[in-house]
Amino acid sequence: MISPVSNRPRTSRVFVSLSAAIFLFICFVGRRHMHELPIEVIEQHVVKQSGGAYRIPKGALPSVNLVVAATSNEDYSWAKNDLKVPGMVVVPYIADNMSAPYHPQMNKGHEAMMYHQYFYDFYDNLPDISILVHSQSHSWHVDQLLDQSMIFSLNHLDLREVQQRQFLNLRVTWGFGCMAGAINTTRANEESGVLPEQKEMQEAFRANFNLYDIPEILATPCCSQIAVTKERILSVPKEQYKHHIDWLLNTPLEDAISGRTWEHMWQYLFLQKAIDCPLEHKAYCRLYHICFGGREQYDEFIELQQGAQKLDQELSKINEFEEHWEEYGKEKEDAEENGEKNEDVKGAIEVEKKANSKMKIKLQRELASIREAIRIRKEIAV
Ligand SMILES: *[C@@H]1O[C@H](CO)[C@@H](O)[C@H](O)[C@H]1NC(C)=O
Ligand SMILES: *[C@@H]1O[C@H](CO)[C@@H](O)[C@H](O)[C@H]1NC(C)=O
Numbered sequence: 001m002i003s004p005v006s007n008r009p010r011t012s013r014v015f016v017s018l019s020a021a022i023f024l025f026i027c028f029v030g031r032r033h034m035h036e037l038p039i040e041v042i043e044q045h046v047v048k049q050s051g052g053a054y055r056i057p058k059g060a061l062p063s064v065n066l067v068v069a070a071t072s073n074e075d076y077s078w079a080k081n082d083l084k085v086p087g088m089v090v091v092p093y094i095a096d097n098m099s100a101p102y103h104p105q106m107n108k109g110h111e112a113m114m115y116h117q118y119f120y121d122f123y124d125n126l127p128d129i130s131i132l133v134h135s136q137s138h139s140w141h142v143d144q145l146l147d148q149s150m151i152f153s154l155n156h157l158d159l160r161e162v163q164q165r166q167f168l169n170l171r172v173t174w175g176f177g178c179m180a181g182a183i184n185t186t187r188a189n190e191e192s193g194v195l196p197e198q199k200e201m202q203e204a205f206r207a208n209f210n211l212y213d214i215p216e217i218l219a220t221p222c223c224s225q226i227a228v229t230k231e232r233i234l235s236v237p238k239e240q241y242k243h244h245i246d247w248l249l250n251t252p253l254e255d256a257i258s259g260r261t262w263e264h265m266w267q268y269l270f271l272q273k274a275i276d277c278p279l280e281h282k283a284y285c286r287l288y289h290i291c292f293g294g295r296e297q298y299d300e301f302i303e304l305q306q307g308a309q310k311l312d313q314e315l316s317k318i319n320e321f322e323e324h325w326e327e328y329g330k331e332k333e334d335a336e337e338n339g340e341k342n343e344d345v346k347g348a349i350e351v352e353k354k355a356n357s358k359m360k361i362k363l364q365r366e367l368a369s370i371r372e373a374i375r376i377r378k379e380i381a382v
Pocket of ligand 2: 184186187216217
């Protein structure tokens with residue numbers, strides 16, 4: 001008897017066993033390969049950006065505390081009503097109410113005191129991420145591109161990016177705090193109107209970190225609204241938060257100044273970095289998924305915004321001129337009464353008036369088209 005298998009042509013037998021071998025190979029090696037890939041690589045969330053995509057891991061959502069630094073007459077109800085961050089717990093610290101569930105030892109040092117008190121109080125009970133903000137839902141402290149709205153900011157904030165960077169400033173733009181707004185700690189004896197805390201920074205930094213050699217430049221976007229992971233908070237010993245609290249309690253500096261010195265020290269506390277100023281267009285894209293494509297497109301957007309601002313200023317000058325038109329005409333007529341004929345003066349004023357309203361229409365048209373360009377670019381980016 002001849003078995004059916006040996007009856008088959010030789011090529012077919014070879015083909016079958018080869019296919020089986022390849023199949024087994026793919027199953028075994030392929031699976032092993034899959035198993036070796038960390039879960040973060042398999043489950044990714046892709047963010048668009050020019051020159052490729054940028055990936056952040058998916059997975060279970062991190063737990064979040066939103067710490068709101070407030071005084072008892074401030075309304076922070078937006079934090080409870082308007083935010084869409086899943087599972088976020090609001091922890092209000094009330095500066096001036098010692099009966100409130102969460103409060104500092106003393107109303108001193110503004111938000112810095114309350115943030116340190118939170119790190120101290122919650123040290124053994126921290127969520128994955130703590131976000132620390134002021135009580136206002138809208139203020140200039142929040143970037144224009146984020147509608148100056150903390151509600152918009154937090155609803156768009158990518159918590160994975162917070163986990164990846166470990167500590168970050170919710171403000172993106174460099175205007176205050178980075179570049180020209182950075183602190184030069186060697187300027188301890190110079191008064192500075194725009195940076196009144198600069199001359200105190202050297203002392204403040206030394207006292208808080210017990211260091212003699214301190215960084216010359218401290219730079220991070222302004223305004224002390226930050227997000228930080230549990231790991232970073234725990235990387236600082238609990239007693240150190242107490243030390244910062246004690247410094248704020250005991251410093252003779254005014255509250256506004258001592259509070260502001262901390263605007264320039266959070267990045268050092270959590271990252272041991274003196275300068276932490278991520279590129280604006282990248283930070284917007286990664287943190288809030290507002291992506292213009294690349295640096296050039298972002299710069300173009302900023303230029304359009306500045307152009308609109310300039311036109312706005314010119315228009316308001318023209319409007320003011322029109323509003324005071326009557327007085328201006330009269331003044332001119334009076335001044336020239338004795339010289340030229342009154343009719344000539346009146347004629348000249350009429351010409352000026354016409355030129356003015358022509359210019360106004362031109363500027364209004366330009367402004368409208370720039371605003372439209374801004375609107376479209378923003379709509380694509382956000
Ligand atoms: C202080 O906090 C307590 C406890 O939450 C509250 O009952 C009281 O009304 C607060 N006082 C003021 C002045 O807001
Ligand atoms: C900091 O200020 C000092 C004193 O004015 C100056 O000599 C130095 O160049 C400044 N440092 C930087 C990095 O700008």
